[in-house]
């Protein structure tokens with residue numbers, strides 16, 4: 001399946017980007033939801049705009065309890081159906097028996113191996129049959145995201161559309177939107193977390209650090225992606 005990239009004007013709102021992306025995809029589109037402020041905002045934007053957007057989530061087996069609480073709050077508020085995807089249990093068993101529970105801290109290769117089993121492979125199943133997927137990525141989040149496009153062709157995932165409606169939002173805009181709409185919010189944000197992934201690979205950040213400094217903090221900034229957003 002392959003779609004055309006729609007024209008997106010420089011001042012397009014997230015709802016306009018989302019609508020243009022969904023229409024251009026011409027088939028089912030789902031949000032890859034990690035229950036971040038960004039993802040919750042997108043769910044609310046789609047809901048208010050009456051857009052048809054599925055939601056899937058990857059349960060890596062290493063998520064924080066606080067993340068599941070957000071998922072539960074979203075189900076309650078929007079009567080949301082979340083398609084959960086888990087890693088292949090044989091692969092997790094093989095990894096943990098051979099390498100232990102924290103092998104991802106030993107080397108970049110081992111970290112990528114864990115992310116591949118727990119995130120990348122389940123993502124490929126989650127994207128099967130979709131015409132497009134939506135992410136909460138924003139340009140200002142890190143050096144790895146500065147050249148994002150609002151809608152891109154995801155050639156590594158079958159040429160479907162990848163839609164990034166919050167691409168130009170600042171963290172301040174996102175926080176204001178969240179507060180204004182009283183959206184469910186992961187309690188870890190109030191403890192200094194600014195980007196939340198798996199529990200053992202995420203921590204609070206210090207003032208002045210970028211939003212993703214608390215992800216895989218033992219690695220170089222240019223490595224701070226989990227493979228979900230390869231380009």
Ligand code: SF4
Pocket residue numbers: 060062104111112114115116118119197198200201226
């Ligand atoms: Fe494994 Fe950490 Fe990647 Fe989660 S973020 S899949 S625990 S390496």
